[in-house]
Amino acid sequence: MEIIAQYGHIxxxxxxxxxxxxxxxxxxxxxxxxxxxxxxxxxxxIKQAILIAMVFEFLGAYLAGGEVTATIRxxxxxxxxxxxxxxxxxxxxxxxLLAAGTWLMIAxxxxxxxxxxxxxxxxxxxxxxxxxxxDAVHWDKVSAIVASWVVSPVMAGVxxxxxxISVKRLILDTEDPFGRAKxxxxxxxxxxxxxxxxxxxxxxxxHVGLDLDLGLGxxxxxxxxxxxxxxxxxxxxxxxxxxxxxEVPDEMNRFGSVERVFAVLMVFTxxxxxxxxxxxxxxxxxGPLAAIAxxxxxxxxxxxxxxxxxxxxxxxxxxxxxxxxxxGWRVITTVGRKITELTPSRGFAAELxxxxxxxxxxxxxxxxxxxxxxxGAVLGVGFARGIGALNLRTIGAIFMSWIITLPAGAGxxxxxxxxxxxxxxx
Amino acid sequence: xxxxxxxxxxFGRSPIGPIQEHMKVANAAAQxxxxxxxxxxxxxxxRAKLVHKSITDAEKEADKLKRSVRRHLPKSLxxxxxxxxxxxxxxxxxxxxxxxxxxxxxxIGRYMRFPQEMQVSLQKFVExxxxxxxxxxxxxxxxxxxxEVGFSGRxxxxxxxxxxxxxxxxxxxxxxxxxxxxxxxxxxxxLPPVDVMFYYRVLTLLAAVADDAETVGDRLQxxxxx
Numbered sequence: 001m002e003i004i005a006q007y008g009h010i011x012x013x014x015x016x017x018x019x020x021x022x023x024x025x026x027x028x029x030x031x032x033x034x035x036x037x038x039x040x041x042x043x044x045x046i047k048q049a050i051l052i053a054m055v056f057e058f059l060g061a062y063l064a065g066g067e068v069t070a071t072i073r074x075x076x077x078x079x080x081x082x083x084x085x086x087x088x089x090x091x092x093x094x095x096x097l098l099a100a101g102t103w104l105m106i107a108x109x110x111x112x113x114x115x116x117x118x119x120x121x122x123x124x125x126x127x128x129x130x131x132x133x134x135d136a137v138h139w140d141k142v143s144a145i146v147a148s149w150v151v152s153p154v155m156a157g158v159x160x161x162x163x164x165i166s167v168k169r170l171i172l173d174t175e176d177p178f179g180r181a182k183x184x185x186x187x188x189x190x191x192x193x194x195x196x197x198x199x200x201x202x203x204x205x206x207h208v209g210l211d212l213d214l215g216l217g218x219x220x221x222x223x224x225x226x227x228x229x230x231x232x233x234x235x236x237x238x239x240x241x242x243x244x245x246x247e248v249p250d251e252m253n254r255f256g257s258v259e260r261v262f263a264v265l266m267v268f269t270x271x272x273x274x275x276x277x278x279x280x281x282x283x284x285x286x287g288p289l290a291a292i293a294x295x296x297x298x299x300x301x302x303x304x305x306x307x308x309x310x311x312x313x314x315x316x317x318x319x320x321x322x323x324x325x326x327x328g329w330r331v332i333t334t335v336g337r338k339i340t341e342l343t344p345s346r347g348f349a350a351e352l353x354x355x356x357x358x359x360x361x362x363x364x365x366x367x368x369x370x371x372x373x374x375x376g377a378v379l380g381v382g383f384a385r386g387i388g389a390l391n392l393r394t395i396g397a398i399f400m401s402w403i404i405t406l407p408a409g410a411g412x413x414x415x416x417x418x419x420x421x422x423x424x425x426x
Numbered sequence: 427x428x429x430x431x432x433x434x435x436x437f438g439r440s441p442i443g444p445i446q447e448h449m450k451v452a453n454a455a456a457q458x459x460x461x462x463x464x465x466x467x468x469x470x471x472x473r474a475k476l477v478h479k480s481i482t483d484a485e486k487e488a489d490k491l492k493r494s495v496r497r498h499l500p501k502s503l504x505x506x507x508x509x510x511x512x513x514x515x516x517x518x519x520x521x522x523x524x525x526x527x528x529x530x531x532x533x534i535g536r537y538m539r540f541p542q543e544m545q546v547s548l549q550k551f552v553e554x555x556x557x558x559x560x561x562x563x564x565x566x567x568x569x570x571x572x573x574e575v576g577f578s579g580r581x582x583x584x585x586x587x588x589x590x591x592x593x594x595x596x597x598x599x600x601x602x603x604x605x606x607x608x609x610x611x612x613x614x615x616x617l618p619p620v621d622v623m624f625y626y627r628v629l630t631l632l633a634a635v636a637d638d639a640e641t642v643g644d645r646l647q648x649x650x651x652x
Contacts, residue, residue, distance in 0.1 A: 033433045040437075113432035164576075173579035252567070255574045331431065338434035343574070375436055385506035385576040388440020393502045394432045 003087040003424055008296045011090050018097035019289035019312075020319045022116075025104055026281050027323020030116055031057060032331035033371040034277040035270065037378075039332055040339025041347040043266035049336075050329050052267070053274045054321045060278025060362075061317035062310075063200045067365035068280055069308045069316075072120065072287025073294070075365065076145070077128040081136040087424065088132055089295050093288035095131075095416030096123035100284070103409050107401075113394070114401045115369035119409040120284045121145060126410025131417040148366040149402070152357050153376025160353030160380035163188075167345055168384070171258070178247045181261040185242065186235040192268045192352065193234025196275055197227040199359045238268060255345075262344035269351035276358035277370045278320060284367065286316035342378075346386045353377040372398055438503045441495055441512055442569050448491040448516060449566040449642070452523035455484035456559035456635055462530055463552045466539045474534060481530040488523040492516050506577055507649050515645040519566070521638040522559055529631045536624055541617065544609055551602040551629075555636045558595040562639040565589055565646055572650065582650050592643040599636035603629055 004011070035053050038044040044052065082088045100119040107114035121142070128136045171180045201223035241264050247257040290312045342350075354370070354377040361368045375398065382390045458481050465474035495516050499509055532538065540548050565588045568581070575581045606629055614622045 029431070033431055036431065036433055113435075168576050168578070172575045173581070175580075254571055335431045335434040339437050341437050341440045345574070371431070371433060375432055378433070378436055379504075382504055382506070385578070386573075387437075387506065388442050388573060389438030389499075390504040391436055391438040391502060392504050394436045397435070398432055 003426075004090065004296060007424060011094070011292060012296050014094055015090075015097070015289045015292040016315060018094060018101065019285050020315055022097055022101055022120075022285035023282065023316045023319025024323035024326075025101065026116055026285060027057070027320035027325075028327035029104070029108065029323075029331060030281055030371065031274070031277060031320065031324050031328045032335045033374055034273045035332050036335030036339055037342060037347045037351055037374070038266055038270040038273075039336030041263070041266065041342045041344045042340075043263040043344045043347060044270055046329060046333055046336070048267075049270065049332055050324060052270050053324055053328075053332075056271045056274035057278035057320050057324065058317045059200075060275035060280075061282035061320060062278075062313050064203045064275070064279035064359070064362050065282040065286070065313050065316065066308050067203055068283035068362055068367050069287045069290055069313065071141070071145075071365040071367060072124065072283045073291040073308070075141050076121065076124050076138060077132075078136050078138055081132060086295050088421075090292050091417055091420040091424070092124070092127040092131060092413075093291045095127050095413045095420055096120060097285075097288045098416045099123040099126070099409055099412035102412055103405065107405075112401055112404075113371070113397050114405050115372060116281060116284045117367045117369045118149070118402060118405040120287070121367060122406040122409030123413035124288070125406075126413040127417040130410075130414045131421075145366060145368075148361060148368050149372065152361060152366075152368040152373045153379075156354045156357040156373045156377035157380030157383070158353075159356055160349045160377040161384050163349040163353055164346065164381045164384040164386050167349060172255070172345065177255065177258045178261065181258045182239075182242050182245075185261055185265045186239045188265055188348065188352065189238035189268050190231040190235040192231075192272045192355075194227045194231035195356055195359055196272055197230040198223055199279065199363050201226060203363050234268070238264065259344050262348055266344045266348045266351065269348045269355065272355040272359070273351045273374075276355040276362065278317065279362040280358050280368060280370055282313065282316040282320060285319060286312050287367075289315065341388050346381045349381050349386070350374065350377040353380060439498050440573075441499055441505070442573055444491065444495045444498065445512065445516060445519070446566055446569055448488060448495060449519045449522075449563050451484055451488045451491055452519050453559045453563040455481045455488065455523040455526040456639070457556050458484070459526055459529060459632070459635070460549065460553045460556055462533060463540075463549060466533060466537075467545050467549070469539065471537065478530045478534040482527055485523040485527040488520055492520045506573060511645065511649045515642065515649065518638060518641045518645050519562075522562070522635060522642065525631055525635045525638055526559075529628060529635065532624060532628055532631070536621075538621070538624060538628065540625060541610075541613060543613065544606060547602065547606060547609070551599065551606055552632060554595060554599050554602060555632050555639075558592065558599055558636040559639040561588065561592045561595055562642040565592060565643055569646075577650055585646065585650065589643040589647055592640055596636045596640040599633055603633040 031053050035049045039046055039049050079089065100123045103119045104114060104116060125137055125142055170184050171177055174180050202219060242261060245260055245264065250256045290308045293309065293312060354374040357373050358368065358370050375394065379390065381387055458477050462474055462477040465477055496513065499513060503509065505512065565585055568585045572581050572585065607626065610625055
């Protein structure tokens with residue numbers, strides 16, 4: 001108790017700095033995966049991609065980032081075990097942030113495809129199980145999270161596969177692909193609008209302080225009609241944009257005009273991807289911060305109930321945007337340059353499949369890797385015979401990174417945990 | 427800072443564009459055969475040598491492209507069509523250029539000029555052989571559209587129509603070759619025997635150019651088959 005009273009402000013400032021730095025790293029590195037597909041397929045210029053990413057990463061983080069943040073903060077570890085020594089929670093979360101940050105730095109230098117999510121989860125499990133006690137970890141929750149890491153890419157792959165097949169049937173493989181594209185693409189736009197507003201209504205509005213009640217019983221039932229209408233507005237707006245696209249006959253590239261219609265759709269899916277990414281990944285940075293802030297503000301009692309304070313999500317959201325502005329744009333350019341083989345008709349299917357999966361995970365509070373989900377989605381399109389060549393070695397690299405990241409994150413967190421304990425504990 | 431973005435590494439270089447490029451170059455070799463025979467008919471050996479040079483250049487270029495396609499098709503790539511089919515397609519495409527080069531080599535090496543009474547139908551035959559190769563290229567140019575729709579449906583029907591046209595062209599080259607051989611047979615006793623031997627040989631090789639082009643189409647059909 002005294003320790004918290006004595007060093008509370010220092011801990012909080014450290015946590016904010018570490019958390020902000022993590023968010024910066026997410027903006028600098030991870031956003032590139034979410035936006036690279038749009039840039040690579042030339043649906044967006046790099047400037048447009050940055051702008052969309054800034055707005056929608058922020059909105060996603062701020063409006064829908066609460067659930068996953070709550071999981072990171074109090075879902076993985078059992079706060080009650082630490083009730084007598086609340087400073088352990090502070091040390092632990094600080095060391096988790098530091099460990100994940102260090103590990104990501106190493107991975108960046110080495111060029112390993114390491115996920116931020118896996119690093120932070122590994123670190124938290126590490127400090128809790130070794131530094132405190134094996135019982136301090138909610139192992140059932142952890143195994144659910146680990147299972148979601150396998151399920152999410154598969155699910156994204158299945159959705160993208162289905163989306164691409166539907167595009168083939170409804171648009172590409174028809175007498176008049178261009179006319180069909182203009183007719184059916186607003187439907188996909190509707191899906192984007194519906195999905196994002198569903199998540200926002202169900203998970204986001206309580207942060208803004210709005211409460212919506214149409215008197216339809218459950219929250220879910222209330223959200224459906226509103227989201228459907230918002231989806232219609234989005235689709236209507238999209239249809240307006242599509243009106244400006246004219247068909248240019250080109251014998252060498254007969255699908256050129258159709259792809260330009262898909263490029264408009266991809267602007268929408270890029271927004272959803274950025275939103276989804278923000279909603280899931282911001283938690284990696286601010287989840288531990290929220291835990292520390294909660295512990296300190298309640299004067300040492302580990303609060304397990306209250307919602308995530310809005311200013312914490314704000315720190316994360318701003319951190320992501322700053323990371324994007326200072327360094328992320330360069331990474332987006334690099335990734336985009338490697339993905340030139342992806343055309344908008346495939347890129348959208350991959351993005352929508354991934355974004356849908358991530359958004360569902362965000363709403364459920366499961367921290368997953370956006371990048372790995374997107375890789376799964378792209379493979380799904382590949383299985384529908386949509387992509388020229390995919391490098392399967394990437395999958396091996398991802399599996400390896402899973403196996404290495406968890407113990408590495410855990411090990412570093414344990415190291416930092418005992419370091420902090422040595423410094424601050426009398 | 428190196429990137430830890432597996433997404434960028436996920437995308438391999440699509441073989442479709444390079445395969446199309448390869449066929450373009452291989453066909454360029456075949457397309458010069460009419461000019462070669464025109465030059466020999468006019469006894470213009472300066473020009474014939476120039477054409478021969480540009481045929482061998484195209485063949486060399488095709489070889490280079492072929493090797494590059496193979497190098498960029500490692501086993502770890504996941505492709506929308508079987509890798510073996512793509513590799514086979516490139517080999518067959520390469521044959522078009524190789525056979526064209528063989529024809530040009532023989533013609534130039536022996537200062538070969540076909541008898542006057544054969545010239546008109548010979549020229550027509552050579553042009554049809556070139557047209558067959560051109561049609562094969564046209565079908566290969568559809569590969570990117572095939573990829574766009576995932577190798578199925580209408581696009582397959584469209585390409586199959588093109589392949590039918592290709593078959594027709596190849597059959598007509600066969601008929602022309604038969605007619606030319608018959609004509610040659612009639613006059614062969616008045617000609618130097620060694621020359622006659624190589625006339626037959628060149629006729630066979632020309633028909634083989636059209637044959638190779640048709641095989642390209644066959645390979646493409648296998649590629650599209652489910």
